[in-house]
Amino acid sequence: MKKMLAESELARDDRFVRTKIEDRIFDPRGARIAQRDTGPAKMGVDRPAAGERSRSLMHGIFVGEIQALEGAGRTCYDFDDDAAPFQLKLDMARQCWDESRHCEISVKLGDHMGTEIGEYTESTFLFAAACNPDPVLRLCGVNRALEGLAIDVFKSMKDFGNEADDPVLEFCEDWMLADEVTHVKMGSDWLRRLTETDPDRRERALEFQRTVDAIFNLGGFRGEDDENPIQLARDFRRLAGFTEDENDSLAELARQSTEQARQMAEAATAALDASAQGS
């Protein structure tokens, strides 16, 4: 079996349609929308299109779980025991079990919310974090950045379920959230163990994590304000072993991403206006 599988080689049936992150970034409507008040992006039952927003996010979570399963699974297989100890692979195998269960729960939640598999597009940028050839860097990308994002996403969805008095959504998200905390802890433990005598490698791994985190913050997707759909879950991140400094640094990174997105939107709007005046 092939080792080091590229994003483009992920197996999907014909229900799934893949999209690139650039498709949304270069969508000509983006600049216009950025200038409008479409309400708080944070999930809420009184937000415009609350049902559609939650369905779309739920589908995103579902495909994210598939990719997390694929990422953990690849780590079990891609490295020999010298590069990645057998105990680490056992942890990843356990994570695969969790992610498989999350996939099934997400499908059931999709049914509950009235959506279908493949109704929305899939972006595979989460799996991209699981393609690093160094197991320590990959572990940081998957178990600390990606699974850290999962903590934020599940907490946001759990809060939405709580606000809507939807016990099914709230409990399901809560259970999955508990697993994600464990996954991050596993990542942090292995990072420490594998880089105990190699501080340079540890720094490279943490730098890779920061890069992946920056991608996950893209366009203000995650943050601590109402304009961020996904809220940074500081308490659960603390439980998962992230330090307060790490949380502060991620929050700052998120603020920078939101600001960058705003500046890009303003620049794009100015370009559109200039082009309209010229035509």
Add this chain to the structure above:
Amino acid sequence: MSSISVTPDPFTLVPYDVAEIRSLVEDAAALVEVSPGVDIALIVDEELFAPLTGHMSDVVDGRIVLWISGANFEDNRRPLHFSAEQARLDLAVMMLRAKDRLSEDFADAPPDAQLSRGERTAWDTYAAGRARRLGLPVRQPRQLYDFRLQHGFTDVADAAFTRCWETDHLTWAAVREICKETGAVDRGKSKVPVDLLRQKK
């Protein structure tokens, strides 16, 4: 013969075809049996993309005035592409509600921008159930989830949903009664206006 207008004409941000949309509006009006002679104006906000969906149906001086987010016409699987199937469905639901407004049963209903979310969802459910019986592929679980978000995840709300979904005759007074029954009427007023997506700077 009624006149049908579609705005914008042409679309500049999305490759939607005005003639195709006009034809779908005509089909929807015929399907739900809007009286001939009633003029119809459809405004599509082409700046809005998925998942920023929403639509409104009002009657102004005897004329049907429809507003819809461009996201409602967008193919979820192919961003920027028009989905005729999705448009057909949403236009039928909008047209059914507009037809309700032309009847005595909904004569007292305020404009869509003044409806509460509970009232709106109950009315939408009534329209979606009828659209399904007209042969359109409406998904009941989707409508149920939207209804529950505004009326609660309770047996009382589910029973109210079934009544809205299955009936072929509901009045504005009945919609208000349903909101009292489920407690939707007691929900605090939101700071987010229901027509926020329709408001442009």
